[in-house]
Amino acid sequence: MHPIMQKLAAKFERTDLPAFAPGDTVRVQVKIREGEKERLQAFEGMVIACRKGAQGSFTVRKMSFGQGVERIFPYNSKVVDKVEKVRSYEVRRSKLFYLRGLRGKAARLREVERAAK
Numbered sequence: 001m002h003p004i005m006q007k008l009a010a011k012f013e014r015t016d017l018p019a020f021a022p023g024d025t026v027r028v029q030v031k032i033r034e035g036e037k038e039r040l041q042a043f044e045g046m047v048i049a050c051r052k053g054a055q056g057s058f059t060v061r062k063m064s065f066g067q068g069v070e071r072i073f074p075y076n077s078k079v080v081d082k083v084e085k086v087r088s089y090e091v092r093r094s095k096l097f098y099l100r101g102l103r104g105k106a107a108r109l110r111e112v113e114r115a116a117k
Contacts, residue, residue: 009054017083022047023091029081048096088112
């Protein structure tokens with residue numbers, strides 16, 4: 001990438017997002033516009049993919065009424081208000097697309113033990 005583009009990307013990069021990786025369950029607060037009003041709606045699911053860089057994004061997958069729903073959020077989007085990390089799971093891959101074909105107990109992952117506070 002051109003040095004000028006790198007400087008611009010660093011200038012507009014978001015720093016308020018927590019550190020998360022594939023395998024983490026996150027709650028994304030999304031701005032929804034309905035007519036003149038704007039409200040926040042939570043989209044909670046597992047991060048199955050992350051793309052780093054200036055044009056980076058992350059994919060969140062959740063189950064809704066037995067149907068898998070995936071949504072791609074750009075890191076620098078104005079639609080994303082806040083991202084909260086709910087829990088972490090131990091995974092050994094960077095892309096968890098294999099979860100698309102699994103249901104119920106087969107789709108379970110091993111949770112990472114949290115340090116005592």
